[in-house]
Amino acid sequence: MKRREFLAAALSGAAVLSLPSPFAPPALAVNGTAARNLRVTRRSIEVNGKSASVFGLEQPDGSKGLRFKEGDAFNVTLENRTAEDTIVHWHGLTPPWQSDGVAGAPLPLLKVGEKRSYNFPVGRAGTHWMHAHTLQEQALMAAPLIVAGRDDDAPDEQEVVILLHDFSFKTPEELLAGLTNGPLSSHDAVNMHGSQHGAPSTSAMDMPGMPGMDLNDIEYDAYLANDRTLDDPEVVAVERGGRVLLRIINGATATAFTIDTGDIRGELVAVDGHDVKPVKGTRLPVSMGQRIDIRLELPREERAFPILALREGAPERTGIVLRPTGAKVSKIGVTGSKPGPVLDLALESRIEPLAPLALRDADRSFTMRLTGDMTAYRWGLATNEPIEAVPGQRVELTMINASMMAHPMHLHGHRFQVVAIDGRRIVGAVRDTVLVPPAKSMTIAVDADNPGQWAFHCHHLYHMAAGMMTTFGYRT
Numbered sequence: 001m002k003r004r005e006f007l008a009a010a011l012s013g014a015a016v017l018s019l020p021s022p023f024a025p026p027a028l029a030v031n032g033t034a035a036r037n038l039r040v041t042r043r044s045i046e047v048n049g050k051s052a053s054v055f056g057l058e059q060p061d062g063s064k065g066l067r068f069k070e071g072d073a074f075n076v077t078l079e080n081r082t083a084e085d086t087i088v089h090w091h092g093l094t095p096p097w098q099s100d101g102v103a104g105a106p107l108p109l110l111k112v113g114e115k116r117s118y119n120f121p122v123g124r125a126g127t128h129w130m131h132a133h134t135l136q137e138q139a140l141m142a143a144p145l146i147v148a149g150r151d152d153d154a155p156d157e158q159e160v161v162i163l164l165h166d167f168s169f170k171t172p173e174e175l176l177a178g179l180t181n182g183p184l185s186s187h188d189a190v191n192m193h194g195s196q197h198g199a200p201s202t203s204a205m206d207m208p209g210m211p212g213m214d215l216n217d218i219e220y221d222a223y224l225a226n227d228r229t230l231d232d233p234e235v236v237a238v239e240r241g242g243r244v245l246l247r248i249i250n251g252a253t254a255t256a257f258t259i260d261t262g263d264i265r266g267e268l269v270a271v272d273g274h275d276v277k278p279v280k281g282t283r284l285p286v287s288m289g290q291r292i293d294i295r296l297e298l299p300r301e302e303r304a305f306p307i308l309a310l311r312e313g314a315p316e317r318t319g320i321v322l323r324p325t326g327a328k329v330s331k332i333g334v335t336g337s338k339p340g341p342v343l344d345l346a347l348e349s350r351i352e353p354l355a356p357l358a359l360r361d362a363d364r365s366f367t368m369r370l371t372g373d374m375t376a377y378r379w380g381l382a383t384n385e386p387i388e389a390v391p392g393q394r395v396e397l398t399m400i401n402a403s404m405m406a407h408p409m410h411l412h413g414h415r416f417q418v419v420a421i422d423g424r425r426i427v428g429a430v431r432d433t434v435l436v437p438p439a440k441s442m443t444i445a446v447d448a449d450n451p452g453q454w455a456f457h458c459h460h461l462y463h464m465a466a467g468m469m470t471t472f473g474y475r476t
């Protein structure tokens with residue numbers, strides 16, 4: 001019996017629920033991968049010339065997040081070294097349910113000073129990440145979680161990981177309160193157009209083809225790439241004419257970006273850690289929770305290559321700079337001259353996965369309406385019946401966005417495939433997070449292969465906090 005089959009058998013059915021709590025690591029020797037310590041910490045960074053206290057997810061040597069090789073075990077002890085209870089979700093991995101990081105599903109928050117151990121197969125190679133499944137995500141409790149493939153780490157290709165974030169000097173609680181019950185501005189339009197009360201609107205009302213769509217709920221103080229703004233960006237030394245693999249993670253809580261590779265045409269080679277037939281482009285969208293891998297062949301020129309992330313529907317931007325030896329790095333403003341593109345499904349409808357799910361008919365089909373009331377700041381997911389499957393079933397789920405904002409929908413513990421857009425069947429991307437724009441319908445197929453009561457939610461932190469979350473459950 002293969003390792004994976006053994007683990008699946010051991011964890012099928014009610015066995016998951018009968019594990020003792022607090023959780024003891026499963027007595028399954030996954031393999032010999034050495035145990036690693038990961039600490040939730042408090043740290044200081046400088047943003048806009050001011051010091052900010054944020055969270056960190058760091059190994060004892062200070063490296064951020066975790067990096068594995070395909071075939072490794074996720075053999076990790078997580079320690080909460082902060083003064084607050086918390087919980088961390090391994091976004092993109094498909095662990096057994098008790099190792100997922102959502103409070104009460106099934107384990108409670110990790111208390112101050114507490115340690116929790118994990119040991120399961122890390123799974124397929126891909127660009128993943130980890131983040132708090134609480135409002136603490138806003139305070140930068142997020143880090144890369146990379147699973148390198150057997151062919152990665154080629155000597156002729158340099159890996160560059162970029163973690164994007166939106167940053168505010170306000171606490172997440174203050175930001176949420178500002179959205180749900182802050183003082184109302186004089187005109188309804190402020191609410192209808194989705195800007196935070198009192199902040200300038202970034203509605204797409206004035207953009208052609210996007211009537212009444214809402215883009216950004218919050219005006220942030222900064223947009224970060226690897227904790228830094230373009231005032232003082234990370235400058236990565238690269239080889240002139242070299243090959244670079246960008247692993248880009250949108251860890252922002254409420255901001256979608258378009259990656260701008262300037263005049264170098266990149267090749268999109270993976271989405272959410274799943275390989276795709278390469279798509280060439282210089283502007284590639286990435287919504288909250290999603291990841292994109294872009295392969296670049298740098299020209300043999302002695303100049304710097306900025307890799308920018310353009311805020312959706314607004315001129316703010318962030319990014320890093322790739323710098324061959326000797327190249328001069330010029331200053332790039334934190335605000336561009338034009339708003340970043342509004343994310344749509346043009347790319348999504350073209351993506352072809354290298355490893356699609358097996359072709360088969362759905363055993364169960366569900367319909368879910370994504371609803372929103374901007375004025376009350378209430379968000380919801382309404383299904384015709386509870387989403388439930390029996391292990392081994394193929395489930396299809398059609399999400400219909402009846403609200404005025406786009407929602408990046410994330411299913412825990414599984415990968416899924418986009419199989420229809422507005423009812424038109426496609427062999428679309430394999431992912432864990434898919435953007436559902438307003439008035440669009442997206443159908444995903446999921447194989448029910450990982451029993452549990454899994455979180456299924458919008459990856460806009462404040463939409464989730466305001467109700468946009470449900471469960472993908474299993475019946476035994």
Ligand SMILES: [Cu+2]
Nearest residue numbers: 407458460463
């Ligand atoms: Cu949402």
